[in-house]
Amino acid sequence: MSVIADLPVLFSFLLNGNVISYLHPVVISQNSVLLPGILAAISLIVCFLLFVNYRKQIIQNGQLQREIRLFAETNEKLKKSIKEISYQKELLKKERNESDIFYKMLVQSADDGISFYDSSWNLKYANSAFYSLVGYDRNEYDALNPYSIVHPDDRDYQDRRMNSLLKEGMFDSELRLLHKKGHYLHLSTRSVIVRSEEGAIIGSLTISRDISRLKQALNELVKANEVAEASNRLKSNFLANISHEIRTPLNSVVGFSNLLLAEDVSAETRTEYVEHINFNSEKLLQIIGDIIDLSRLESSQIEIRYEETSINSLIEEISRETRVIIKRNEKPIILNVRNNFREHGDLVFTDRIWLKRVLNHLLDNAVKFTLDGSVDFICSLEDGKILFRVKDTGIGINRENLNRIFEEFRQEVDGHQRPFEGLGVGLTLSREVVERMGGKIFVNSEKGMGSEFGISIPYRPAGGTRLRAVEAANDLLIASPDWKGRKCLLVDDNKDVIIYLTRILAETGIEILPSRSGYEALQLLKFTPEINIVLLDMQMPEMNGIEVTREIRKIRPDIHIVAQTAFIFENDKDIILEAGCDACLIKPIRREQLLSVMKGFLE
Secondary structure (H helix, E strand, C coil): CHHHHCHHHHHHHHHCCCHHHHCCHHHHHHCCCCHHHHHHHHHHHHHHHHHHHHHHHHHHHHHHHHHHHHHHHHHHHHHHHHHHHHHHHHHHHHHHHHHHHHHHHHHHHCCCEEEEEECCCCEEEECHHHHHHCCCCHHHHHCCCHHHHECHHHCCHHHHHHHHHHHHCEEEEEEEEECCCCCEEEEEEEEEEEECCCCCEEEEEEEEEECHHHHHHHHHHHHHHHHHHHHHHHHHHHHHHHHHHHHHHHHHHHHHHHHCCCCCCCHHHHHHHHHHHHHHHHHHHHHHHHHHHHHHHHCCCCCCCCEEEEHHHHHHHHHHHHHHHHHHHCCCEEEEEEEHHHHCCCEEEECHHHHHHHHHHHHHHHHHCCCCEEEEEEEEEECCEEEEEEEECCCCCCHHHCCHHHCCCCCCCCCCCCCCCCCCCHHHHHHHHHHHCCCEEEEEECCCCCEEEEEEEECCECCCCCHHHHHHHHHHHHCCCCCCCCEEEEECCCHHHHHHHHHHHHCCCCEEEEECCHHHHHHHHHHCCCCCEEEEECCCCCCCHHHHHHHHHHHCCCCEEEEEECCCCHHHHHHHHHHCCCEEEECCCCHHHHHHHHHHHHC
């Protein structure tokens, strides 16, 4: 039993080669017979245990080898993973750097100002465009108080921005900032809240764009629109005035023309009716002339043509016409004419037609706006300039309206409530014409105290005087010339014109050959070689006057051709003369004009 109990120790010693030394002397002596068996059993057990242990070690070694291989494989995979992770880390780092550089370049190259503010609304970052908007560099701007360059009317911008960002997360507005050079610029700004991944507010981002030019263009567009709307209103009033101004004299023309048809009209009454018709017809012509001249003014087609003009005869003519107007209006007005030009040579170079029209406008206005009193018409030579002044004792003009009356379609009182007639273009035309003559127009007036208008034009003397010569020439024109034995080809598609001109020329004894078309006129000219002169209308169907003129020149190069037209622009007149006409009469054609022109060719 003691042997069995000591087996663990025995096995240990056996394994260590100390089996014999372990055996107890007593056992050896007492059980000498059993010793071989015991040793054999022990050896067998030891061998079994050794085998089991060896087998176990083999199994453990195999498992260990497998674990070592697995560990080695895992280690290799881990190394590859670490290498891949390092590569990806470097790649991400590179991409992040490139991305940072890209976005930095993108932000810096933007034309709009980009700025970032922290949660306390302090500026933390801004691109170069942000600073260049106001003309400062980074250091200069950082040294400034940002509120010092904000326009006084926009001082609440920051408060509005903060409130809107906290409530809505964004803010759109305009802001005016003082540029370094001293002018204000308009900025269009858009701000948004910037949050962290956890949703906390870390600041705000603002993009600012300079819209100063856009704002200026918009303001100019608004002003232009206001001017256009005002112009449309003025033109609407002008058109309404035209209707009134044309219908008023036209009513007299039509009305008195119908009264002339009555059989019981006496000669004296008939003469009165004719005077009314003539006066209102002249008024209609003046209105139409003003409208046409206005269109010429807007298209810059008004030309100043200088010719030798007698100032004395011009003053006499204008004064005579003004006295007729005063008489017709039955106003207690005295016209005082003081011509200080009689002491000088009255022949000057100027545009007689335009000068007369300007002076007529000034005198007509003086008579129109003067209920009673006097109108002074004064002409003098002062400091190398011809000075015309028209002074009246009329209603006068408010000082604030003195410049307004020279604008197109403008009158001191507009609309249907205006107490005086007129288109409101006379003074506009007068100022433009006088300035193109190299002169000036001026006005002095006070409400209720009368007005004084004046013009000054350069004095361009032509030498001598021609007042008596002009009066004598006018007296000679009154008598009808004797053109018996002469033939005139009258070409016009309007029957009324043919009748009118035929009646005028009947007193001269000239034979009239009427024609209603260009083709008919050419046939008459071919088979009637004794025709001396041609009166040719320019506006006809099928074959116009220009074409007829060119064909006439092929048949009769030496014959005189006098054109008659309703076109009054200078370029139209030039085209007519270049086509081959010798003279051009503007409709309506007056007796004196027609006889004067024809006399130059027939006598």
